Amino acid sequence: MTTLVASGKTKELYTTDDSSVLRVHYTDHTTAGDGLRNELIENKGAVNNEISSMIFTYLNENGVATHFIERVNETDQLNKKVEMIPLEVVIRNFAAGHFQKRFGTDYLQTLKEPVVEFFYKDNDLHDPIVTKSDAIGLDLIQADKLTQLEEDGLKVNQILKKLFDKMNVTLVDFKLEFGINEDGEIILADEISPDSCRLLDKDTNESLDKDVFRKEAGDMMPGYLEILNRLRAAI
């Protein structure tokens, strides 16, 4: 027997026979503009399930502890159940998105060092940015855990930058979510896909990610499939 235990904007979480394991179903839902736009894009769930599975496997093999166990069918994967930390960890190598708008930089302006930002995951508050000092003052998380999130984020960035370089893809920025496992350890959870990364073809600077959908610039699936195919060739 399997029960839906939780669902969000794009994924559904189901129980399995093992209480420490969830089956995560990747849907075709695609959202933008703080959830105001929400469309079904055929095949996206399956493609993101496969991309996310490949990237998590690669990270597991490269010394990053993740929730990923195995992909079980086209749209579903098994993940270790964790207690989610309500922070989005965003790592930026070049200026884009909110960051670009907030600071009025050029699109893709180079950053002196990779930037790590935290956003408090709260739909009612529209996921506000939270500094480390804010997070500690608000007692959202302990200081040492925040430091670990930052270090883990930068480590994932190093590993993925190299992987995407091999694929002739620029990793502009991406969002991670972490959780606490049964042993009280912080592990990487949620997903890593073109929904949660900005990825550009190095030759053309063409977006191979959700920015195509955000900007209503046509069909985003060719870019997603391109990432999947280049991953298959690179890993």
Added chain:
Amino acid sequence: MTTLVASGKTKELYTTDDSSVLRVHYTDHTTAGDGLRNELIENKGAVNNEISSMIFTYLNENGVATHFIERVNETDQLNKKVEMIPLEVVIRNFAAGHFQKRFGTDYLQTLKEPVVEFFYKDNDLHDPIVTKSDAIGLDLIQADKLTQLEEDGLKVNQILKKLFDKMNVTLVDFKLEFGINEDGEIILADEISPDSCRLLDKDTNESLDKDVFRKEAGDMMPGYLEILNRLRAAI
């Protein structure tokens, strides 16, 4: 001879015979809502000039290097000329203002530790919040200087909290600006006044600061004069 070298929303900066010294004139201008409201409030310049002079003198005597030299008349003081760092350093002991709104906390919710936030001083960008990581990525300032701003801010907070405690006043939050002096050292500049602090009478929680103006809750000057009088008694 004296020339106007710069002016902002509330103060005018004039040259003096000494090229390293400015005469800062405190005007009656009072602004709120990102500068959208701007009114002249009689006597505010003189009261803030005196309050700011007393607080800077107190900080100078308590081991904090500031730009303050001396008050020269009702509305003017002499300050060391500095190269301003384009960051507002905000220190919070209790939730209020933007912080309260951003995180949906109660007004005056206690913080586990004092919070230090940085805002990038840029009118066109509406002074966006900038994390330490953002500031370094954008090359706004070096990492060691940021750390010093944070430490100096917390030190000023410790000193002022004690001073205001003696005055039966709660220091909710305040904004500092720093600059680099001729010797390349970071010193505290700008002003410290009820324009830049949230100050509450401990018995009534009544605002003795610009929040009265922000909230259009009547004449703000009685609160400013109350702070001035209690400072005179305490220092």
